Amino acid sequence: MSTASETFAxxxxxxxxxxxxxxxxxxxxxxxELARGNxxxxxxxxxxxxxxxxxxxxxxxxxxxxxxxxxIAVEASVDTGPALLPRLGVAAVGMMNIMAFSMSVWFGxxxxxxxxxxxxxxxxxxxxxxxxxxxxxxxxHGPALRALSHGHMTMDTPISLAILVTLAASLVxxxxxxxxxxxxxxxxxxxxxxxxxxxxxxxHEKSGDAAANLRGLMDVRATxxxxxxxxxxxxxxxxxxxxxxxxxxxxRLPADGTLLSDLVHVDExxxxxxxxxxxxxxxxxxxxxxxxxxxPVEVRVTHVGEASEIGQLAQMAEEVTAHKGRLQRMxxxxxxxxxxxxxxxxxxxxxxxxxxxxxxxxxxxxxAVAVLxxxxxxAAGLATPAVTSRAMNLALKAGIVVKSGxxxxxLGDIDQVFIDKTGTASLPQLAPAASLSTGVIGAARALAxxxxxxxxxxxxxxxxxxxxxxxxxxxxxxxxxxxARLGSAAFVGTPNDTSASLFYRAHDGAVTPITFEExxxxxxxxxxxxxxxxxxxxxxxxxDSATAVERxxxxxxxxxxxxxxxxxxxxxxxxxxxxxxDRVMMIGDGINDTVALSAADVSVxxxxxxxxxxxxxxxxxxxxxxRRVSLAMALSRRARxxxxxxxxxxxVYNVLxxxxxxxxxxxxxxxxxxxxxxxxxxxxxxxxxxGVK
Amino acid sequence: MNAIIFLIPISLMxxxxxxxxxxxxxxxxxxxxxxxxxxxxxMAEDAPLTIKPAxx
Numbered sequence: 001m002s003t004a005s006e007t008f009a010x011x012x013x014x015x016x017x018x019x020x021x022x023x024x025x026x027x028x029x030x031x032x033e034l035a036r037g038n039x040x041x042x043x044x045x046x047x048x049x050x051x052x053x054x055x056x057x058x059x060x061x062x063x064x065x066x067x068x069x070x071x072i073a074v075e076a077s078v079d080t081g082p083a084l085l086p087r088l089g090v091a092a093v094g095m096m097n098i099m100a101f102s103m104s105v106w107f108g109x110x111x112x113x114x115x116x117x118x119x120x121x122x123x124x125x126x127x128x129x130x131x132x133x134x135x136x137x138x139x140x141h142g143p144a145l146r147a148l149s150h151g152h153m154t155m156d157t158p159i160s161l162a163i164l165v166t167l168a169a170s171l172v173x174x175x176x177x178x179x180x181x182x183x184x185x186x187x188x189x190x191x192x193x194x195x196x197x198x199x200x201x202x203x204h205e206k207s208g209d210a211a212a213n214l215r216g217l218m219d220v221r222a223t224x225x226x227x228x229x230x231x232x233x234x235x236x237x238x239x240x241x242x243x244x245x246x247x248x249x250x251x252r253l254p255a256d257g258t259l260l261s262d263l264v265h266v267d268e269x270x271x272x273x274x275x276x277x278x279x280x281x282x283x284x285x286x287x288x289x290x291x292x293x294x295x296p297v298e299v300r301v302t303h304v305g306e307a308s309e310i311g312q313l314a315q316m317a318e319e320v321t322a323h324k325g326r327l328q329r330m331x332x333x334x335x336x337x338x339x340x341x342x343x344x345x346x347x348x349x350x351x352x353x354x355x356x357x358x359x360x361x362x363x364x365x366x367x368a369v370a371v372l373x374x375x376x377x378x379a380a381g382l383a384t385p386a387v388t389s390r391a392m393n394l395a396l397k398a399g400i401v402v403k404s405g406x407x408x409x410x411l412g413d414i415d416q417v418f419i420d421k422t423g424t425a426s427l428p429q430l431a432p433a434a435s436l437s438t439g440v441i442g443a444a445r446a447l448a449x450x451x452x453x454x455x456x457x458x459x460x461x462x463x464x465x466x467x468x469x470x471x472x473x474x475x476x477x478x479x480x481x482x483x484a485r486l487g488s489a490a491f492v493g494t495p496n497d498t499s500a501s502l503f504y505r506a507h508d509g510a511v512t513p514i515t516f517e518e519x520x521x522x523x524x525x526x527x528x529x530x531x532x533x534x535x536x537x538x539x540x541x542x543x544d545s546a547t548a549v550e551r552x553x554x555x556x557x558x559x560x561x562x563x564x565x566x567x568x569x570x571x572x573x574x575x576x577x578x579x580x581x582d583r584v585m586m587i588g589d590g591i592n593d594t595v596a597l598s599a600a601d602v603s604v605x606x607x608x609x610x611x612x613x614x615x616x617x618x619x620x621x622x623x624x625x626x627r628r629v630s631l632a633m634a635l636s637r638r639a640r641x642x643x644x645x646x647x648x649x650x651x652v653y654n655v656l657x658x659x660x661x662x663x664x665x666x667x668x669x670x671x672x673x674x675x676x677x678x679x680x681x682x683x684x685x686x687x688x689x690x691g692v693k
Numbered sequence: 694m695n696a697i698i699f700l701i702p703i704s705l706m707x708x709x710x711x712x713x714x715x716x717x718x719x720x721x722x723x724x725x726x727x728x729x730x731x732x733x734x735x736m737a738e739d740a741p742l743t744i745k746p747a748x749x
Binding site for chain 1: 712719
């Protein structure tokens, strides 16, 4: 008897009761050996006898109960760093017992405890404290040692130092048979700092890792249709380009592909943030991660894994974490320069109290430790990432891929917006009235098929194969090997006296104007009115003829427009605005916008734009809806407000607590409590950032 | 006074047992599904009660 085991995600399960209902119902099926749900993660693991059930029949059974079920590959355990909870448990037990010994020594000193009993208590404390300080404290020692071996210092350096110095001093005192040891202080310190770390990690996990979430969507099982008509089940990662896969209702597409079946509705909300299903006709491209709503459909795989759209989104999201924003870099540098100050402050506290004020060695040591702990700039270090990581994630959920932390920070204070016309602000459509001979239009289409320009895209209907060896001049047009040209009036060498935007010149020199109708891009008017509300100028920049640009600008309600702009012209206009001190945003989609996109302080492009435009842009909208630009700006403003609050808070915290610690008013345990609390306040403040809708 | 020589290590051992029990709960992933487990105790179907006829 062979058994199969699969894990299903149950995305629309609302309560634990539903999970248990599915569990019971599955357990009642013949051949099902185990059905164990996890209501917190909304997952269920099912083990069944393959003779009695199949993957499909189990899935159908869950669907039959009215719930979606997606089979998922159980991810390899994600590395979230060393386990904190066992270390916290060990520290807790150690702290409670050492406290009991310290208490009895304190009280015993006032009563009748003999020196040998006290020694016994000290040795017992040492026996507990040393392993606890090394094991539970390894969270701090590890990174501190690694940094030290590279000649750096991290936030963990002062903490690790404080632990080890106090431990060593206590051991020396124990050997000498002295009255005071500080094992209780060391372990309490570790205990409170670990509580802080546990809470921090919980919040971080809640904020979520955008790249991992996206990758998780690709982690599905696929059904491959073989040439002989049989079906093979395999992991999505094993698919290769050219495979044909069968996707059933409710399943996620395992890879990007072309639809071979007639018509299907797909839910692409994970990719685009658009919750309305999209209808796709035969031959249309479908993206991995989208859910098929009325399957089954056959799809020919075109891109797998990292090459798929969602894989690229995940890569971009990963770049974000690698690419630190300006504020982030600032606070990192601040922390780096600050650590020596922390160590200096600790030594200063000790020297001041021991020599100048004549305090005992033990008291001076405790003050030094309190200073080391309380001055740790952990809150300052967390201030920015606590907000940005959450902001990027929220943006991604709304279909906005922010590629750098810097862009997120700058989005909030843009002074001027430049927007490309064709393909960005407007969608061109071949005018139905265009009276073109089929010969001309066929030849023009063959050239158009070789270009990614929006006008060419609008002209090309896929009916004609692309011309090979065509040369494209960015922002001008495209030339075939026979000398035939498709492009602007200047490119084909004709005076532009018509309202046409595109001209075709056959190799014999006959020029045909091709007219288009232009429709405003989705969300353009809302975007313009929201920009108008904050009195931010929006300028339409286009390589199109002045008459065409003017006509569109008037109909869309854009006051400022400039036509006949070459890529270099666009760049100069942006540079001029920047020279006046304005921070500019460029929204564009074409090859001719690339230079301007790279030069702008913040640039925005669409997922359907040319690849090079997407690469140059800081922000990519998965759905070409201009309202999302306003959403992203609003999110950025709120994120910046939270970052500033965090930085202010952490500065105030350090400014207030350092003198207190130096004055000897903070015990090491209290210092640890304050430090953990400050980090948690900063994390929690970042979590206040809510969705953008 | 000699009593504490034995009693303290014994109490430490008891604390050790509690610690091991905690580590065991971690290892057996008993914190993996707080939501489900809290409902499971309410939902689990008990074996049906069989009421014996009262003896006459």
